[in-house]
Amino acid sequence: MEVFVHLDGTTEVKRHRVELVDTTGTLIRQFGDKNSQVWRSATEPLAADDFLVEFGVMENDHLHICSCRHIKLQVRHGADVKDAEFSPAAMVSSLVSWATGPQGFNLAPSGQRQILRVCGTRLVPEPETHLGSLAKDCVLCIELDQDESC
16 A cells, blocks of 8 residues: 655655555654654554554555654744644644634634745645644744735
8 A cells, every 4th residue: 555654854745655564663764763753643653663554554644754752833923922832743734723723823713814834934835734844853933924815
């Protein structure tokens, strides 16, 4: 079966063939380092050296291989700043929900879509981008802004 592999610090997604006998350790040896973990969801990493099929990994699943247990986020909205920690496998879409919600900046719906931009760049990541793919050394700075294209 084939899965999509997301790695630290790059938004490039690799399509990779895995076998039923492959383990999380197999993927770490191919794509990570001794500190890496395999994440299937944003909650917990998969246990080391267990078979991928035991975790319900299926055709076309997305797996994130990351040495970070958490991504330390700084989210900016104008002059306001919020700090948070997210899983490296969490997606940009979940960060938008958090940042606009009561734990973030508690923004009232304005009819205009909010976007996230990587601080100091013009990069507006797609909603399904894994946060670990954007982070450098387990840290990520994001600016929350209104989408001017709407």
